[in-house]
Amino acid sequence: MISQRAVELTAAALAGIFGMAVVVSSLDNGIGWSESGVDAGTFPFLIGIVIALGSAYNFARGVLLTYEIAVTAPALRRVAGLFIPAAIYIAAIPTLGMYVASGCYMFASLGLQKKQSIVRTVILSIATPVALYWVFERLFVVSLPHGALFAIFGL
C-alpha cells in the first residue's frame, strides 16, 4: 500500500532534483548578458530555478497532506506485474534483439504470468514478432535491432 503523501513527495523530489541538475548544468553555458545577446545558459537557468522552487512548494504541500491511500496493495501488485516484465523486456533488447525479445516477452506475460493455454500463448508469441517484421522491415523499410545474439550467427 502506498500513501498519497509518499507519491506526492516522490514526484516533488524527483522534479526538484531535475530542476537543480538543470541549474547546475546551465552554469557551464554561461548565464546573463554578453556581446552576442542572452547567454545560452540563461533560459535553462531560470527554468531550473522555477522547477526547483515550485517543487519545494509542492513538497511542502505534500508533507501537510492527511493520510490517504494512493495505490492499494492489490493495485500495486498489478502495476508491478506489468512494470517488472516490461523492464526486463527493455533490458533484454540489446542482447536478444527486438524480435526475439518481443516474442519472449509475450510468451512470459501470457504463458508464465497469466497461465494461458499453451496453444494461444505460442501463437501470439510467434505472431507478434512476425507482424513487427512485416510492418517495419517490409512495409516501411525500418530496420529494428536484431541483437547481439543474431550477430553471433552472422544474421
Place this chain on the structure above:
Amino acid sequence: MANIESLLHGFTIAITFPHLFLMVIGVLLGILVGVLPGLGAPNGVSLLLPLTFGMQPVSAIILLSSMYWGALFGGSVTSILFNIPGEPSSVATTFDGYPMARDGRPSTALATAFGSAAFGALVGVVLITLLASWVAQVALAFGPAEYFAVYFLAFASFVGVGGTPPIKTLVSLAIGFAIAAIGIDTVSGSVRLTMGIDELVKGVNFVVAVMGLFGIGELLLAVEEEFHVKAVSSKVDWGEVGKTLIGLPRYGWTLLRSAAIGCWMGITPGGPTAASFMSYGIAKRLSRNREKFGYGAPEGIIAPETADHSAGTSALLPMLSLGIPGSATAAVMMGGLMIWGLNPGPMLFIDQKDFVWGLIASMYVSNIVAVVLVLLTVPIFAALMRIPFYIIAPLIFIICTVGAYSVSNSYLDVLLMFGFGVVGYLFKKTSYPLAPLVLAIVIGDKAEDAFRQAMLMSKGSLGIFFSNALVTCLVLGGFAFLLLPLVFRARRPREQDSMLDTHES
C-alpha cells in the same frame, strides 16, 4: 469572399481518391487507438508520424488529422458501451452515456454522442475557415517580442485556467522547457544540459516523450484500475439512430453553448479534456431537469461531446495561424509539420496555400467519414474490447517500444520512453498535467528563440515587451492569467458551499 474561394480550392485537393483513402485509414486507426485504453490520440498520432516522412505534407496531415478525429469518436464508443473512457477527454461522456446505454438505449446514446460531436466539429471547422487566415494576417506583423508575448499568454493560460493545481502546472511546463533545451542550442550552437550523456546532443524527441508519458503512463494506470468489462449490447438500431439525430435540434441551446465553450478552450490551450468537463458542469448547473443528470440525461451526453470535438478541431486554429498548438495532439501534429519542413505560423497561409486549405477542407470531409465509419464499425470495435486486457497490455507496450526506437533508430530513446512512462504514471497519480509538458517540449525552443531575439533587438532591455499597445496587452493578459488562481483562492471561502454541492450531487 476569398476564404470561400480558397476553401473550394481546398476541396479539390481533399476530395481525391488517395486522400479519401487516407481519411478512411486514418479514421479507422484513430477509432482503434481511441477504443483501446492506454493508447490515445497523442501517442497514436506520434506512432504514425515516422511513417509519414516519405509522404506529401498535405497527405500526411490529412492522415494524422483523420486519426485525431477517429480517436475522438472512438473514445466515446467505449465510454458509452463499457463505462471505460478510451480517451481522457471522453471521461465526462461516461456520466450520462453509460447509464443511458445500460437502460437499454445504446443506439440513442451513441447517436446522441456522434450527432453532437459532429456538430461540435463542424462549428470548430467553420470557425477555422472564417478566422484562421485573418489571425494569420494579423500575426504577419508580429516581431519576436510579440511572438514571445503570445507564447507567454498561451503558457500562462494553462496555469490560470487549466483546472490543475497552478504550481504543479508551472513545474510541468518548466520541465517541458528544460527538456526542449537539451541538446544543441539553435542560437549559439553550444551544447546544453546533456548531463554527461553524449547521445543527448541530438536532443530529446517529443515523440519519445509523448509515447512514454501518454502511452506507458496510461497503460500503468489502466492495469492499476483493473476494470471489469460489463458491456451492454452493441447492436446498432438504425431507426433509433435516425430518430435521435432528427431530434437533436431540440437541444439547440445546449449544442451552441457547448460548442462555444469548446472553441474557446481549443483556441486557448485548455484542450478537449478541460472543455468537456467544463461544458458538462455548466450544462448541469443550467439545466431545468438537473436531477436527471447522471442517470442518462441527453444533455449530459450532448454537452461534453460537443465541447470535446469543437475543442479538438479548433485546437488546430492557433497551430496553423500562430504556430501554437491548442492541445497535446495538435502539438504532436505541429512537430510533424516541422519535420516535414514546414514552418507552422502565419507564413503557411502565404507559402503553403494548398497545404492549409487542403487540410481545412479535409476536416469537413473526414468528420463526415468519421461519423459514418464509427457507426458502421461499433460492433467490430466493441468486440475488440472483449479481448482480455492482459493480452492487449503487453502488445501496446511492444508497440510503444518499437515506435520509440523507430523515431531515430536509437536504444537510448527506448530507455528515455520508459523513463517518461514512469514519470507519466507518477504525474497522473499526483495530478500534474501532461499536456503543458508536451507543448513546452514542442515549442519551448521557439519561445526561447523569440525571447532572445527580442532581447537582441532591444539590447537587453525588457522594455521591448511594453513597447507598443499590442505586445503590452498580450503580456499583461499573460500576467492576469498567472494571477487568476490567487483571485480564485481569495474568493473560494465564500463559494465553498456551492462547490461542494456540485461535487456531491
